[in-house]
Amino acid sequence: MAHGNHDALYSQLAARGVTRRDFLKFCGSIATLMGLAETAIPQIAAAVEAAALTPRAPALWINGGACTGCTESMAQGMTPDVATVVLDLLSLNYFETVMMAQGGPEMIPGYQEGVVEAKPELTAEGAIKTMLEEGGYILIFEGTVMTGFGGNALRIAGKSQTEELPEICKNAAAIVAVGSCAVDGGWVAARPNPAEGKGIQQFCKDEGIATPVINLPTCPVNPEWVVAMVIDVLLLGQLESGAILDKLDDFGRPSLIFGQTIHDNCPRRGHFENGEFVYEFGSAEEAKGYCLYAVGCKGPQTFTNCPIVRWNDGASWCVESGAPCIGCGNANPLSPGGNWVDVGAPFLNRMPDLPIAGTTFQPSTIGAAVGAVAAGALLVHGIGMKVAGRMDGGAPYEDVRAHDRKKGGGK
Amino acid sequence: MARVVVDPLTRIEGHLRVEVEIGADSKVSDAWVSGTLYRGMETVLKGRRPQDAFYVSQRICGVCPISHGHASTMSAEDTYDLTIPNGARLVRNIIECAQYLHSHVLWFYTLAALDYVDPLKALSADIAATYDLALAVAGKYAPAGFDVRVTDFGAVQKRVGEFINAGLNNNRLSIFTNGWLGHPAYPSEMPAELHLIAVAHYLEALQVQAEASQIIGIMGGKFPHFMTSVNGGTTFVPTEEKLDDVLYRLMKVVDFVNNVMIPDTLAIAPYYAKDYPNEGIVSSAAYGAGCKNYLAWGVFNDPSFELTKRYLPGGVIKGLDLAAGVIPGLEDPDPSKVMEYVSRSWYDSADGLNPSDGETSAKYVDYDVNGKYSWGKAVRYDDLPMEVGPLSRMLVAYLRDTEMQWPDGVRTPKQLIDLTLGALGSELGLTGPVPLAALQSLLGRVAARNLETAFVADLSVASVLELVGYVKEGDVKWFEPHSVSDGKGVGMWEAPRGSVAHWMTVEGGKLSNYQVVAPTTWDIAPRDKEGADAVRGPIEESLIGAPVMDPERPMEVVRIVRSFDP
Numbered sequence: 001m002a003h004g005n006h007d008a009l010y011s012q013l014a015a016r017g018v019t020r021r022d023f024l025k026f027c028g029s030i031a032t033l034m035g036l037a038e039t040a041i042p043q044i045a046a047a048v049e050a051a052a053l054t055p056r057a058p059a060l061w062i063n064g065g066a067c068t069g070c071t072e073s074m075a076q077g078m079t080p081d082v083a084t085v086v087l088d089l090l091s092l093n094y095f096e097t098v099m100m101a102q103g104g105p106e107m108i109p110g111y112q113e114g115v116v117e118a119k120p121e122l123t124a125e126g127a128i129k130t131m132l133e134e135g136g137y138i139l140i141f142e143g144t145v146m147t148g149f150g151g152n153a154l155r156i157a158g159k160s161q162t163e164e165l166p167e168i169c170k171n172a173a174a175i176v177a178v179g180s181c182a183v184d185g186g187w188v189a190a191r192p193n194p195a196e197g198k199g200i201q202q203f204c205k206d207e208g209i210a211t212p213v214i215n216l217p218t219c220p221v222n223p224e225w226v227v228a229m230v231i232d233v234l235l236l237g238q239l240e241s242g243a244i245l246d247k248l249d250d251f252g253r254p255s256l257i258f259g260q261t262i263h264d265n266c267p268r269r270g271h272f273e274n275g276e277f278v279y280e281f282g283s284a285e286e287a288k289g290y291c292l293y294a295v296g297c298k299g300p301q302t303f304t305n306c307p308i309v310r311w312n313d314g315a316s317w318c319v320e321s322g323a324p325c326i327g328c329g330n331a332n333p334l335s336p337g338g339n340w341v342d343v344g345a346p347f348l349n350r351m352p353d354l355p356i357a358g359t360t361f362q363p364s365t366i367g368a369a370v371g372a373v374a375a376g377a378l379l380v381h382g383i384g385m386k387v388a389g390r391m392d393g394g395a396p397y398e399d400v401r402a403h404d405r406k407k408g409g410g411k
Numbered sequence: 412m413a414r415v416v417v418d419p420l421t422r423i424e425g426h427l428r429v430e431v432e433i434g435a436d437s438k439v440s441d442a443w444v445s446g447t448l449y450r451g452m453e454t455v456l457k458g459r460r461p462q463d464a465f466y467v468s469q470r471i472c473g474v475c476p477i478s479h480g481h482a483s484t485m486s487a488e489d490t491y492d493l494t495i496p497n498g499a500r501l502v503r504n505i506i507e508c509a510q511y512l513h514s515h516v517l518w519f520y521t522l523a524a525l526d527y528v529d530p531l532k533a534l535s536a537d538i539a540a541t542y543d544l545a546l547a548v549a550g551k552y553a554p555a556g557f558d559v560r561v562t563d564f565g566a567v568q569k570r571v572g573e574f575i576n577a578g579l580n581n582n583r584l585s586i587f588t589n590g591w592l593g594h595p596a597y598p599s600e601m602p603a604e605l606h607l608i609a610v611a612h613y614l615e616a617l618q619v620q621a622e623a624s625q626i627i628g629i630m631g632g633k634f635p636h637f638m639t640s641v642n643g644g645t646t647f648v649p650t651e652e653k654l655d656d657v658l659y660r661l662m663k664v665v666d667f668v669n670n671v672m673i674p675d676t677l678a679i680a681p682y683y684a685k686d687y688p689n690e691g692i693v694s695s696a697a698y699g700a701g702c703k704n705y706l707a708w709g710v711f712n713d714p715s716f717e718l719t720k721r722y723l724p725g726g727v728i729k730g731l732d733l734a735a736g737v738i739p740g741l742e743d744p745d746p747s748k749v750m751e752y753v754s755r756s757w758y759d760s761a762d763g764l765n766p767s768d769g770e771t772s773a774k775y776v777d778y779d780v781n782g783k784y785s786w787g788k789a790v791r792y793d794d795l796p797m798e799v800g801p802l803s804r805m806l807v808a809y810l811r812d813t814e815m816q817w818p819d820g821v822r823t824p825k826q827l828i829d830l831t832l833g834a835l836g837s838e839l840g841l842t843g844p845v846p847l848a849a850l851q852s853l854l855g856r857v858a859a860r861n862l863e864t865a866f867v868a869d870l871s872v873a874s875v876l877e878l879v880g881y882v883k884e885g886d887v888k889w890f891e892p893h894s895v896s897d898g899k900g901v902g903m904w905e906a907p908r909g910s911v912a913h914w915m916t917v918e919g920g921k922l923s924n925y926q927v928v929a930p931t932t933w934d935i936a937p938r939d940k941e942g943a944d945a946v947r948g949p950i951e952e953s954l955i956g957a958p959v960m961d962p963e964r965p966m967e968v969v970r971i972v973r974s975f976d977p
Contacts, residue, residue, distance in 0.1 A: 056583045065450050068424040069473020069635040075517070076621045076634065088574075091583040096421050100525050100590025102969055103419040124421055127588045134582065144450070149757075149775035153786075155447040156426060157418050158778070187455060187470050194451030194773065220473060220635050281646045282499075282890030312628030313621065315656070321631060322646035323638030326466050341467055346460045348641075353460075 023048075030228050044231065048089075056091035058137040060128065062168060063096050064161060065154050065188050065197055066143025069220035070179040071097045077223030078313040090138070090230065093127045101127055103157050125157055128164075132171050138233065139172035139211075140226070144181040144188040144197035153195040166207045174239050175200055175213045176229055177252075178221040180340055183331040186219060190341035201252060201333040212245060215252040217304075217331035219340065224309050225257050251333055253303075262299035262325050265307040268292065278322075286322050296348040298327030324348065412440075415962050419447070420969060422522040423977050424474040427935065429950075430780060431968055433959050439968065442947070442954035443780040444935050446787035449757065453771040456925040461487045461895060461917050462642055464925060468913060471929060473635045474517075477510040477627065478710075478906030479929070480640055482913040485902025487642040490917055491895070496888035497714065499644035501878040504711050504722075505657070506630050506637065508871035512664050513623035513634070514907035515801075515864040518976050519672065520616035523857070526970045527679060528609040531592045534572050536607035538565045544604045552674035552834070555666065567611040596966040598692055601682040609679065612671055619667045622660045629656050644890035649882055658875055668868040676861045677831065681838040683854055684845070693958045696845075699853030699971045701953030702796045704729050705803035706933070708744055708912060710905035711870060713816070718903065719743055722818065722870055723863075725903070726807035729795060733848035741810050746901045746912060749928060752789040752939040755782070762940075766914040766926035767899055782941075789939035789948060790932050798949040799909030799933040800975060801860040802850065818877070821869035827862040853953075853967075856974040895920050906930050908976040934975045950975055 027044040063071070092099075103124040131137055146153035151160030169175060177200045180186035188197035198206075201213040214233070216225050232254075238244035249255045263269065271277070272291040279285065279294050293300070302325055310317045318325055326347040332338025346353055412435065418428035426447045434440035452471050456464055464487065469480035481503060488495065495503075541564045578584040597606075624634040630647050631637030639647040647653075683695040709718045709725030718725035727742040750763050760770035776783050791797070808815070808824035817823050822830075832844040839845065849855050881887065897919065903912045909930030916924040936948030947955075950972055957967050 056578065056585065058583065063426070065448055066425075067470055067473035067476075067635075069470065069476065072473045072635045075521070075617065076624050076628075078618075078621060091578060091585040091588075093582065093585065093588040095586050096419055096426070097424070098521060099421050099586045099588070100592070101588060102417050102421055102591070102964075123589055124419065130582055130588075146448070146450070148449070149773070152775045153449045153773075154426065155428070155445075155778070158416070158428075187452075187467055188450045190455045190467075191458075192454065194454040195449050197450070219470065280890065280892060281641060282496075282644055282648060282888065286646065286889075287648045311633035312625045315625040315628035316632060317628075318632035318638045321629070321639050322648055323632050323641075324646075326638070328636075341455070341463075345463045345467075347466055348462050 029224070030231055048231065056089065058131060058134065059090040059092050059140060060131055060137055060168065060172075061092050061095040061140045061142065062165075064141060064143035064182065064200075065146040065195065066179075066181060068097055068142075070142040070182075071095075073179075073220035074223045074226060076312050077227060093131050094124060096124070099124060099127070128168070132167060135171040136173045137171070138230065139168060139175045140178055141175055141182045141200045142178050142221075144185045144195075145200055145203040146188075146195050146197055147203075148194070148196035153197075162203075165203070166209060169200070169204050169207070169209045169211055172211050174233050174244075175204070175211050176226065176233070177201065177213055177215045177333075178226055180217045180219045180328060180331045183215040183217045183252075184333050184339050185336070186331070186339055187341045189336065189339050191337070193336070198336070199331075199333045202336075205334065212239070213252050213333075214244070214248065214254065215331065215333055217253065217258070217329045217340075218306075219328035222306070222309060222311065225254075228257070229254065251331065257305055258303045258329070260303065260305065262302050262304060262306055262319070265305065266299055266319060267307060268319060281322065292319060292322075292324040293350075295324050296346070296350055297324035298330070298344050298347070299325040302327040302329050304329040413962050415959070415965050415968070417965065417969060417972075420972055422525070423973060424472060425931070425977075427972070427977060429954075429968060429972055431954055431959075431965065433962055437959055439954045439957045439959060442951045443784055444787075444937065444948060444950045444972070445778070445785040446931070446935050447785075449773055449786040451771070451773065453769075453925050453927060456922055459922055460920065461490065461915060461922055464913070464915065464922060465641060466638075468925070468927065469636060471927060472906070474514060475510065475906035475908060475911075475930070476636045477507055477631070477634075477640075478904055478911050479913070479927070480637060481507060482902040482904040482911045482927075483915075484640050484642050485904060486900045486913040486915045487902070487917075488900070489902060490898045490900030490915060491642075491893055493643060493891055493893050494716065495644045496891055498878075498881060498887050498889045499640075499891075500712050500714070500716075501874060501881060502630060502645045502647055502649065502889070503640050504874050505871060505878065506627055506640065507711060508867050508874060509623050509626035509630075509661075510634075511867040511907050512668065512864065512871065513620050513627070514976075515860055515867075516616050516623065516664075516667070516672065517620040518907075519676075519857075519861060519864075520613045521620070522976070523973055524609060524613050525590065526966065526973060527597070527683060528606050528613070529592060529594070529597045530571055530575070530587065530606070530610050532597065532601075532603045533568060533607035533610040534575070534603075536564070536568060536603040538568065540602075541604040541607050544602065545608055548608070548674050548678045549670065552677050553670040555670045562611045562615065564607055564611055567614065568607055571610060591964045591966060594961070594964055594966050595690060596692060596960055598682045598685070598687050599690060600685075600687065601679070605678060605682075609675060612675055615667070615671070619664055623664045625660050626657050626664075629653055641890075643893050644888075646890070648889055649878065654875065654879060654882070661871055661875060665868040665872060668864050672861060673865055676858065677834055677838070680835055680854065680858065684835060684839060684849070691958075691960045695854040695857075695970070696849045696852045698957045698967075699856065699953050699974065700851040701798055702947075702949045703731050703851065704792070704795045704797045705731060705806050706744065706792055706797035706799050706910055707804045707807045708903035708905055708910045709807075710804070711874075719811070720816070723804045723808055723824075723866075723905065724811050724815065726811060727792065727797075728803075728806060728810070729793070731806065731851070733846070733851055738810075741807065744903070746903060746914075748793045749912070750791050750794065751928070752791065754940050755937045755945070756785050756788050757783055758788065766912070766928055767901065767916070769914065769924070769926035771926070785935070785937040787932055787935050787937055789936045790928050791936075791939060796936055796939075796946060796949050796952065797910075797933055798953075798975075799930050800856070801863040801907070802856045803909065804905060805859040805863055806850065818870060818873040820873050821866065824862070824866055827865055828859075831858060831862060853971050853974050860976070909933060931977050935977050950977065
């Protein structure tokens with residue numbers, strides 16, 4: 001790339017207080033997320049530079065049955081900050097939560113004065129239509145696809161969202177499903193799934209749409225992953241080459257982000273190995289940062305890199321704040337019932353409640369043996385904890401083992 | 412007569428449809444507000460454990476999950492008759508404060524600012540004059556003055572200009588695509604330089620709201636959707652290092668609120684408090700009042716945990732009309748007076764139920780403003796629609812001013828309101844302050860939110876210092892061990908956008924019923940019965956009489972709806 005272009009980019013960055021060093025650091029963090037070696041940093045930098053100096057890549061951000069938490073989460077990303085994403089990297093022509101335009105099929109086009117030439121449409125709807133004609137955009141989908149009540153569980157612009165959604169999906173170059181709701185319906189699809197929610201990949205499958213879907217679970221999505229994917233898809237040309245699809249696992253998730261469990265990378269892992277556990281919130285063990293396994297932590301069965309990437313620009317993450325992981329990243333795009341709520345609740349217990357004959361019960365010894373198949377990796381360590389499912393103290397605790405008691409653990 | 416529909420109304424959390432009828436006098440003569448999404452949270456929670464409701468129910472809203480989480484955990488604690496330790500009270504208050512700071516900054520700049528500020532006009536600002544104006548505004552209203560905060564207005568103008576020019580002819584205007592740039596409802600008297608200052612702060616605010624969320628990240632694990640305020644207290648054990656991280660970020664946010672957000676409010680407000688008859692613009696202080704009933708459950712517990720002693724206290728005001736001198740007595744809030752009606756909503760459950768025995772039975776029929784037209788239930792208090800949110804809280808706090816025990820070092824809501832009305836009066840060239848009655852309007856609702864931000868900024872610093880003092884004492888407690896017991900409970904609290912309450916019934920250790928009345932449920936409520944005497948919901952009522960300058964782009968309508976932060 002010509003040196004002049006570098007200078008143009010860096011002067012742009014400098015104008016908003018971003019130094020060359022910051023920029024390279026950002027490229028480095030993207031490289032880490034994508035599992036690339038440090039030698040890839042110049043390649044990423046060149047791609048981002050090129051993107052910053054050419055027309056912004058078109059994108060639509062569509063909210064299904066969403067709480068807007070993933071949009072909120074994107075706004076918490078600082079590398080790059082949201083202004084850079086919105087102004088420089090992507091042209092997010094439809095983004096209900098932040099866009100200037102208003103929806104209104106019954107409003108008549110008006111005029112614009114000043115610098116902007118008159119446009120045929122002045123509505124949010126118009127923004128989508130123009131993009132549908134153009135095609136080739138990235139579709140970022142947040143929230144659950146709502147199919148209940150003939151799709152009327154979510155009405156937008158006077159009709160059900162599912163009426164227009166197939167065309168929006170079909171004309172996209174790729175779909176990025178942000179957050180567990182978009183991946184498999186999330187909590188919305190949890191038993192009894194009253195509004196018949198499903199993930200966008202399932203929806204595409206049902207509608208016979210072949211657009212590739214990249215799934216980014218957790219509730220909400222972590223903004224760092226979205227940025228990494230957008231750069232992967234858009235700037236490094238991995239979509240055209242098909243390379244991106246090779247990097248996805250069976251659940252359509254980027255393996256590099258979702259390939260290891262939280263437990264694998266947990267800073268409290270040492271305490272797990274030593275048998276040092278928190279049995280009560282706010283206790284002395286909690287203050288020492290002991291392992292939260294005994295109060296239900298789902299780290300061992302949850303595949304995300306939260307301990308490495310962390311949250312809110314690296315400020316902290318769930319386990320560091322003393323809270324057991326609830327497994328919000330557990331998602332199963334094509335299997336209803338695999339959502340993180342049905343899989344993980346009750347969150348403060350080690351074992352799920354088993355639904356049998358219309359009621360549920362907490363597995364005791366026999367259940368533990370069954371559950372141990374899933375938690376097999378843990379038993380390798382010889383932890384062999386007895387699951388009691390007691391309810392006192394606000395959280396169901398494991399029985400305290402003699403080993404812990406000697407060390408002052410438990411109550 | 413004309414019908415105008417805005418659907419979806421953007422820059423809010425969630426999906427909303429607004430339909431208005433505009434009379435021959437170009438004013439709104441009728442209005443229907445429709446919540447267009449049903450997910451079924453209450454049904455999903457049935458049969459699950461009360462401990463799990465904290466984690467799941469906060470996911471109703473990604474902008475105010477903290478408040479839902481706190482309401483849920485308080486309803487469980489009410490069921491078990493449990494009082495959380497003082498340490499947990501302080502930690503929860505600070506997390507909640509951080510969410511208020513985050514949410515109000517995000518609302519004013521990211522969501523609402525484009526209704527009052529035109530990025531196109533910023534492009535014609537003179538840079539030297541912009542610095543002069545910024546200096547003058549800061550000199551009047553920023554406690555720290557202008558020297559602490561130098562923004563490169565030239566760079567911002569260049570960036571926005573290049574962005575618009577590069578995107579204009581190839582459909583790459585990003586979030587400004589098809590926006591109402593150049594709308595005549597932006598008064599021409601408002602200088603381009605002020606537009607540029609606001610655009611610069613729009614960009615800066617994106618960083619500031621993230622700093623505020625990082626406080627929740629530290630104390631709550633992450634934001635949105637936090638992890639630590641479990642039933643019985645908190646899992647977060649403060650350390651010196653963590654409190655230092657919190658205070659460092661908090662001081663940056665507080666600096667922005669006091670030295671940027673409040674000065675911006677006072678600089679922009681005068682242009683929207685005036686009539687410009689030649690441009691067809693009516694003062695935003697002259698319409699948008701609404702139902703004039705105000706409810707606050709109260710938020711930020713003091714050591715007594717009483718609703719009416721919270722730092723933003725609970726209270727109910729029915730039929731307040733300051734312009735007519737009608738100031739009714741303040742009532743203490745009572746959750747048993749809440750009723751939900753569904754005859755105009757897409758449910759077939761029984762009408763008029765209190766949420767402690769509430770039902771959620773969804774049944775969709777065709778959208779019809781003369782029949783059923785919303786997924787929102789019509790929630791009422793003593794059979795009256797109630798406005799909830801910062802205006803309600805600030806009015807209740809104003810009326811309770813003398814009976815309150817305010818924490819050390821905070822400016823009280825009354826002081827902040829009186830100061831602002833005085834400043835606005837002198838900006839407008841009046842002989843005295845703008846009358847208090849101006850609060851009951853579109854402009855008043857916006858101002859109340861921003862002044863509440865200043866109050867919460869003060870309160871958050873006071874709360875962190877109180878927590879530091881508590882930790883220093885040494886005898887700390889963060890969690891109250893307890894058992895799950897059967898019974899009924901309600902947790903009443905306030906999200907940034909208004910009153911939130913969660914009701915739960917626990918039977919055999921499982922939730923047999925769970926009902927949520929969210930802030931938006933109150934404000935977007937549809938009519939409560941069929942026929943001509945049906946009472947409109949708060950937002951519907953606030954639209955009546957609003958002028959509409961351009962029915963093709965009904966700016967006044969979207970401003971009013973958005974002022975509720977629905």
